[in-house]
Amino acid sequence: MTPKSFYRRIEGELAELENSALLRSVPAVDCGAEKELLFKGRKLLNLASNDYLGLANDERLASAAIAAVERYGCGSASSRLVTGNFRIYDELEQELAAFKEQDDSILFTSGYAANLAIMDSFASRRTTIFSDKLNHASILDGIRMSGARQVxxxxxxxxHLKKRMEAAKDAESRVLITDTIFSMDGDLAYLEEIADLCDYYDTMLVVDEAHAEGIFGSGKGIAYERKLAQRIDLHMGAFSKGFGSLGGAVSGRKNLISYLRNKGRSFVFTTALPPAVIGANLAALRLVAEDPSRGEKLLRMSRDLKTFLESCSFDCGQSESQIIPVIVGDNETALMVRDKLIEEGIYAAAIRPPTVPEGTARLRLSLRADLNEEDLHKIKDAFAGLKAGAE
Ligand SMILES: Cc1ncc(COP(=O)(O)O)c(C=O)c1O
Incomplete structure (x- = not known):
């Protein structure tokens, strides 16, 4: 039988990706959430995961997950609105709302699903959505799904935002959504100015705190740190990063959360997270609420490393967080630097287009609170060596 014609097209596209050093494949990584992951049998310092607080392997999270499995079993067996609910799910939503100083919260199977639900619920073809060019892909997908006009x-x-908002001031409804930490650059949104514009132009304001929760503002995020929490309509966050587990969540006023429970297709039409995950999330939230010092330590360490890298003339962009890009430009150089770091015992992700703009390929260093002095020396020595090698 002759192969169907689309195979040729797919093969052509894959070859093109390979030729431009853009072909992605799952790396040969094992134990990828540990401080030292295994890569092709070697232990490497893990600067590529989002386990910023080192909680993914914390035994208190593991015990809570095991206890939840022993009490409730492995699966939730249904969507939340049918029977996929357990007491700990309600507890988690209530504790998260209290932590974020909001009326109510709703859980999603992922941060991705949370962003889809927000856009899909609060925007329609008659809505204009203002979105920062570097917002996360899940936001873009949610906007596409809603059919709204994207600006x-x-x-x-x-x-630029002000001009765009002025031009769209007669739209039937308006929503603005922004990451608070941009995931490939580690820089922060100008939230105060954005909140002022949203008040002036009567625009719903949504923040994605996926990378900030657990770290900034005593773990509550950047909106809280900047004393803007009550001026923001919806606070989206994720348990998959600083909290070391899985799941997305949105907090805000009661009616808005109730609206999401009714309209969010990625909430209504999917099976709820399993109990083990909820157990771990509750443990992580309680750990951070009781002791936010891990996040503070992480930010001190990040500032120190960024200062060092810049003193070696590396371009770290505008990073002000635990995510530090080392922007090298072309794709091949990014892969070459990644491989050199591996030789030095460090695993960092090489990020290339289309994830980042053409010509800005980079190493994305994501620091973690459990790095010690020795680890930091190792990172600094590796980059100093790279610099010396390039001269
Ligand atoms: C800013 C931002 N929002 C949302 C998400 C999606 O979260 P999750 O991985 O929990 O689906 C990510 C994931 O990388 C992200 O970086």
């Missing part, structure tokens, strides 16, 4: 503004460019 993208230049990254962190408030005067």
């Amino acid at each position: 993208r503004y230049r990254h962190n460019d408030i005067s």
Whole structure:
């Protein structure tokens, strides 16, 4: 039988990706959430995961997950609105709402699903959505799904945003959504200016705190740290990063959360997270609420490393967080630097287009609170060696 014609097209596209050093494949990594992961049998310092607080392997989370499995079993067996509910799910939503100082919260199977639900619920074809050019892909997908008119503004460019909002001031309804930490650059949104514009132009304001929760603002995020929490309509976050587990969540006023429970298709039409995950999430939330010092330590360490890298003339962009890009430009150089770091015992992700703009391929260092002095020396020595090698 002759193969169907689409195979040729797919093969062609894969070859093109390979030729431009853009073909992705799952790396030969094992134990990828540990401080030292295994790569092709070697232990490497893990600077590529989002386990910023080192909680994914914390025994208190593991015990809570095991206890939840022993009490409730492995699966939730249904969507939340049918029978996929257990007492600990309600507890988690209530404790998260209290932690974020909001009326109510709703859980999703992932941060991705949470962003889809927000856009799909609060926007329609008659809505204009303002979105920072570097917002996460899940936000873009949610906007596409909603059918709304998308107005993208230049990254962190408030005067551009203002012009765009002025031009759309007669739209039937308006929503603005922004990451608070941009995931490939580690820089922060200008939230105060954005909140002012949203008040002036009567625009719903949604923040994605996926990378900030657990770290900034005593773990509550950047909106809280900047004393803007009550000026923001919806706070989206994720348990998959600083909290070391899985799941997305949205917090806000009671009616808005109730609306999401009714309209969010990625909430209504999917099986709820399994009990083990909820057990771990509750343990992580309680750990952070009781002791936010891990996040503070992580930020001190990140500032120190960024200062060092810049003193070696590396381009770390505008990073102000635990995510530090080392921007090298072309794709091949990014892969070459990644491989050199591996030789030095360090695993960092090489990020290439389309995840980042053409010509800005980079190493994305994501630091973690459990790094010690020795680890930091190892990272600094490796980059100093790279610099010396390039000269
Ligand atoms: C800013 C941002 N929002 C949302 C998500 C999606 O979260 P999750 O991985 O829990 O689906 C991510 C994941 O990388 C992210 O970086």
